[in-house]
Amino acid sequence: MNLDAELSALAVQEDLPADVVWRLLQHPQARRSAALMRKDLTAASIEEVIRLGSARSLAANTHVPARVRARLAEHPEPSVRAAVAASVADEPPGLWTRLADDQDPCVRSFLAMNEHLPPELLAALAEDPEPSVRSNVVQYWRQAPEPVRRALLTDSDPNVRRSAASAYLPPADLVPVLLADPDTRAIAVRHADPSPELARDPDSGVRGAVAAHPNLPAELRAVLAADPDVFVRNTIAARPDTPSPLRERLVATLATDAPLTEWSLSFQRNPHTCPPPTPAPPRLTREQAEDLLDRAGL
Structure with a gap:
């Protein structure tokens, strides 16, 4: 160290x-x-x-102390106000409302991450004019009521729609809408029945989503096993219900000279375990702390 x-x-x-x-x-x-x-x-x-x-x-x-964080909520630097907004309590009362009206969208985005916010304030942030704020509402308010989820699933910004489609279980009547939207089609596949049309979609992301579908029928598995995209074929090879002979044939088609691609393909088929966490540094005595400070000239 x-x-x-x-x-x-x-x-x-x-x-x-x-x-x-x-x-x-x-x-x-x-x-x-x-x-x-x-x-x-x-x-x-x-x-x-x-x-x-x-x-x-x-x-x-x-x-x-709350009084210090309330003071920092008035700091001229937006990054400081944003750091406060992410976790501050509404102390003094009205602090959340003031942060929700901050002129810098970064501050409002961080406020949407605050787990203490009441539903009415989150609902207001879900209608914020800045897409990044609405996206953070999606990420941090997974229990949003249906009217809010519907609005976010059909948001005017494609990034917000993609985030919402990934985070929320869509109402049944919105599934066809999401499938018809090029920005959410691949994500919405998991909520639909696999079909030959989806398995032959021009978008490889859609075909990959079909290949990962838990209810993929054997006939579509065979179609996707011959897919021109290496990642789609790899997804079929990674499925636990793919017969061993088919898996072996597929793996033989996945060779690549790109190390990063090779690692990505291999990881999907054989997930690796994370390394153990770094052990905590030893606790220093007063004498050891003084020696460290002296070495640093402090």
């Missing part, structure tokens, strides 16, 4: 003496870590963090 990383790890260690925290605040990377994670920042430390230019990290720290 390099010196910067060691200082950042020390900056989030619990029960550090206040004077050690203060010295760490003079190092940019350690200061950002302390501002974001520490639960015991003093009033003086908070002011020092702001003075030194790490208000954005501080704004995202949910352990900072």
